[in-house]
Amino acid sequence: MASILKMENRNPLLKTDRLEMFTDGVFAIAITLLILEVKIPKHADLETTGGLYGYLLYIWPAYLSYFISFIVIGIYWSNIHWLFTFIIKKTNHVFNLLCLLFLMTIAFIPFTTAILGDYILYPEYRSAAVTAYCIGFMLPIPTTLIGALYAFRNHRLVDPALSRAFLNKLILKFVFGMIFLMVAIGLSFSYPWVSLGIVFVNVVLYLIPPDVPVYYSEAALGSDQ
Amino acid sequence: MASILKMENRNPLLKTDRLEMFTDGVFAIAITLLILEVKIPKHADLETTGGLYGYLLYIWPAYLSYFISFIVIGIYWSNIHWLFTFIIKKTNHVFNLLCLLFLMTIAFIPFTTAILGDYILYPEYRSAAVTAYCIGFMLPIPTTLIGALYAFRNHRLVDPALSRAFLNKLILKFVFGMIFLMVAIGLSFSYPWVSLGIVFVNVVLYLIPPDVPVYYSEAALGSDQ
Amino acid sequence: MASILKMENRNPLLKTDRLEMFTDGVFAIAITLLILEVKIPKHADLETTGGLYGYLLYIWPAYLSYFISFIVIGIYWSNIHWLFTFIIKKTNHVFNLLCLLFLMTIAFIPFTTAILGDYILYPEYRSAAVTAYCIGFMLPIPTTLIGALYAFRNHRLVDPALSRAFLNKLILKFVFGMIFLMVAIGLSFSYPWVSLGIVFVNVVLYLIPPDVPVYYSEAALGSDQ
Amino acid sequence: MASILKMENRNPLLKTDRLEMFTDGVFAIAITLLILEVKIPKHADLETTGGLYGYLLYIWPAYLSYFISFIVIGIYWSNIHWLFTFIIKKTNHVFNLLCLLFLMTIAFIPFTTAILGDYILYPEYRSAAVTAYCIGFMLPIPTTLIGALYAFRNHRLVDPALSRAFLNKLILKFVFGMIFLMVAIGLSFSYPWVSLGIVFVNVVLYLIPPDVPVYYSEAALGSDQ
Incomplete structure (x- = not known):
């Protein structure tokens, strides 16, 4: 797997294959670990919840939490x-x-x-639970933003055919996404349901x-094959 | 890994390599996490089960549970x-x-x-344990079905040489499988052993x-190599 | 990733790439989960073991267990x-x-x-601990043997240039390895240290x-590149 | 995936693709398991820490530990x-x-x-915590060193165009890194903060x-593409 693309200094360009893997x-591990938070009941648990049927209904917030985490991590995976x-x-x-740094914020999501x-x-x-959740949901955006600013600068690591305006628009979208969620964090201290509403809108927007990428010239498309 | 196949709108066609990985x-994580449910005994456990030999025999349902989960998840992996x-x-x-959505239902199986x-x-x-188990076993089928309906529509994502009749037959099989297991869920409230029998038949059928895929014309076979 | 090699019946030949992945x-998950068995001390633990230095020395069997599991699973990985x-x-x-079936026995090793x-x-x-350990160490051999018998039959899934005698020798080695470890299991009830000695010899032999594969004709070597 | 490069004895040369995977x-599993150490609070925990906001602030050392582990394992991954x-x-x-052997020392880092x-x-x-941490941080270096000595000997497994002097310099760097951290281990018994300072310098150096690899002749660069 010789994946050196260009090597002229201490920071040579490499193919992205191993980084992607x-x-x-x-992502695959973070998303699968989520099921460990849906707890297998102990015998004592069943007495307080009215039997096993009762327990299985009683823990519905754990199912919801599993569902949300899966969607959120999955959406970030899809975007990456x-x-x-x-x-x-x-x-x-x-x-x-x-x-x-970005992966560190992804692997943190199951906790919040x-x-x-x-x-x-x-x-x-x-309100504390919603604050924690909004922070966990927001954290991958600034780390994506830092990576994007580094990669996009002078088309350092991006497809050279991509138009500058398109890249700038992507950066702007990350900034707006971050501001959007920081508002949700701020509101969560007093209005947790409003914050959850903002989060919900965010998830839907991400779906x-x-x-569509915009290129300097459509002829350039596919030039790096 | 430029894996764009066709890009004409916001939902361009991509190669399946990264999705498969x-x-x-x-799947690999979900199936390996199963062993965490076979508990290492604490010293106190050994006193109530007559020593370590006793404990190792006493927890046979945990071995069986491990074996079943492995087979079920493995069969779904093999089918995907x-x-x-x-x-x-x-x-x-x-x-x-x-x-x-499908992977979410797979990663849920260890729980049930x-x-x-x-x-x-x-x-x-x-009966509650069997109901939970049947639901966990059934859930990946509707999510597969939704994916298949989307992918098969107008041969959107499938091999264009596959015959429509063959694709319809696959859809029908998913529908029958789901009905089969919904009957098992319904029966589990009163006749858990009957439900387990249906599950057992299902596992054997999946083995x-x-x-064999059916193509419009045998000449078309291998055309996408 | 069209990896169909030959398709003439319900059991078509496929490339091994996805199975290998x-x-x-x-394997990677099973081997990494081992560290979860080396427990982080709680404050109460430190009082009974004479402080944190004492605890870190006291749990040496956990380190040894981690080391052994890693080597054993690693050796099986290397052989596969x-x-x-x-x-x-x-x-x-x-x-x-x-x-x-084979992977099921690999993922079981951390438990024993x-x-x-x-x-x-x-x-x-x-003696019970050694019996359990010997069983866990032995189990992947019969599952490998079943797979090998199936794959080697009429060179069904193996390199067609490999000599029959070489394949038979491999089968024999699996059989001897299994007998060797079954003797260890038998002895473990009365002579656990002897069984551990047999296990130790086995690990060294696996290292x-x-x-070297033997081919019908050296000219055939590399023909499937 | 026929990845045999040369086969003349019992220890044939192989491609590194599967080893890399x-x-x-x-690495991916070890780094993702870290989040399991940031504990979800139980209701009882919240009473002693002044509510959920209090708990989320109180466990800051767990966040720091998560952050450090992620960076350290990430740096080793990047180097490999x-x-x-x-x-x-x-x-x-x-x-x-x-x-x-090397991976065994990587998967150990979350523990320390x-x-x-x-x-x-x-x-x-x-001081015991810092000693444990320094040992965990140091252990991958000798295992890397052993591997490097084996691989570099007579250019056994390395790019044949690499200059001997460059390989020797790499070995020296591993030796110095190990000595550096052994000093940190020695000091940790009495001066834990000094040891942590050495660790911090190490992490920064690794960033x-x-x-840049040095080749016998620049013309040789890329010869193995």
């Missing part, structure tokens, strides 16, 4: 998949480290989602397929 | 492997999301199987190698 | 790697299922090794690089 | 990635086993980092992109 691995397919064409040592699932039903803990 | 990752080899040739943003293993021996919890 | 995934490189060239539905690490120092539980 | 898998891209071009049975995060704030346990 590593990223996929972390899209970025590596259409936008990012090379990597280097610095970008590898920035991707690690579990807290949401466990405490959303308790009025005294609701929309991403933008 | 992600899917394999989730088959679908991506013979049927599904492309993916897009929407299909990626539908696959996530652990419940079966822990409670099948207790008459008062047996049979899948159908 | 799935196998590698299960060798089998897929030199011997097995194709797969099919049946062989996929047999591989699942943890029991060895936890109970080897207690004379009253030592030796595997046999 | 296995390595990436272990670099080694397999520029230096190591082949593998064999012996090198596979040496890589397993969790101990650091849990006990750094307790003066009576601080610098690795050396």
Whole structure:
């Protein structure tokens, strides 16, 4: 797998194949670990919840938490998949480290989602649970943004045919997404349900397929094959 | 890994390689996490079960649960492997999301199987344990069905040489499989052993190698190599 | 990834790439989960073991258990790697299922090794711990043997240039390995240390690089590149 | 995936693709398991920490521990990635086993980092926590060194165009890194903060992109493409 693309300094350009595999691995593990938060009942649990049928209904927030985490991590995976397919064409040592920072925020999501699932039903803990959840949902955006700013600068790691305006528009979208969720964090201290509404809108927006890349010239499309 | 196949709108066609790798990752993790449910004994456990030999025999339902989960998840893996080899040739943003929905139901299986293993021996919890197990076993079928309906429509993501009749037959099989298991769920409230029998028949049916794909014309076979 | 090699019946021949990736995934997860058995101390633990330094020394059997499991699973991985490189060239539905059976026995090893690490120092539980460990170490051999018998029959899935005598020798080695470890299981009830000695010899034997494949004719070598 | 490069004895040369995938898998799992150490609070925990907001602030050492582990494992991954891209071009049975030894030390890091995060704030346990952490951080270096000595000897597994002087410089760097951290281990018994300072310097040094490979002749560059 000789994947050196260009080597003129201490930070040579590399193919993204191994970085993509590593990223996929972390995503696959983070998303599958979620089921460990849906607890197998102990015999004692069944007495307080009215039998096994009762327990299985009683833990519905755990199912919801599992469902939400899966969607959120899955959406981030799908977006990274899209970025590596259409936008990012090379990597280097610095970008590898920035991707690690991003993966660190992805692997953190199960923690905050579990807290949401466990405490959303308790009025005294609701706002804290929603704050934690909004922070966990927001964190991957600034780390994506830092990586994008680094990769997009002078088309450093991106498809050279992509138009500058398109890349700038992507950056703007990350900035708006981050602001949107920071508003949700701010509101969560007093209006947790409003924050959850913002989160919900965000998830739905993410479900929309991403933008069609715009190239300097349509003839350039596919030139890096 | 430039894997764009066709890009004419917001939902461009992509190669399935990264989706397959992600899917394999989730399956590999889900199947390996099963061993965490076979508990290492604590010293106190050994006193109530007559020593370590006694404990190792006493937890036989945990072994059985491990064995069943492994087979069930393995069979679903084998079938998805088959679908991506013979049927599904492309993916897009929407299909990626539908696959996530499917993986969500796969990663859920260890939970319901652990419940079966822990409670099948207790008459008062047996029917609930079997209901949970049947639901967990059934859930991947509707999510597969949704994905298949989306992918098969107008040969959207499938090998264009596959005959329409063959694709319809596959859809029908998913529908029958789902009905079969919904009957098992319905019966489990009163006749858990009958439901388990239906499940057993299902597992055996799944062990049979899948159908030979049928093409519009045999000459078309291999055209996408 | 069209990986169909030959399709004439319900059990068509497939490339081994995805099976290898799935196998590698299960091995990687099983081997990494081992560290979860080396427990982070709680504050209460430190009082009974004379502080944190004391605790870190006190749990040496957990380190040993981690070390052994890693070597054993790693050796099996290395051997499977060798089998897929030199011997097995194709797969099919049946062989996929047999591989699942094998992976089931691999993912079981952490359980029995943890029991060895936890109970080897207690004379009253030592023989049971060694019995469990020997069974866990032995189980992948019969599952490998079943897979090999299926794959080797009439060179069904193996490199057609491999000599029949070489394949038969491999089968014999699996049989002898299994008998060797069944003797260890039998002795473990009364002579656990002797059984551990047999296990140790086995591990050392496995560290030796595997046999050089023997071909019908040296000219055939590399023909499937 | 016929990946035999040369086969003249019991220890034939192989391509590194599957070894790299296995390595990436272990790294991805080890790094993602870290989040399991950031504990979801139980209701009882919230009473002693002044509610959920209080708990989420109170566990800051767990976040720090998560952050440090992620960076450290990530840096080792990035370095191995670099080694397999520029230096190591082949593998064999012996090198596979040496890589397993290395992976064993990587998968151990979460354990020692969790101990650091849990006990750094307790003066009576601080030096033991730092000792454990320094050992965990150091262990992958000798295992890398052993692998490098084996692979570099007579350019056994490395790019034949690499200059001997460059390889010797790499070995020296590993030796110095190990000595550096052994000093940190020695100091940790009495001066834990000094040891942590050495560790911090090490992490920063590792963030610098690795050396540009030096070849016997620049014309040789890229000859193995």
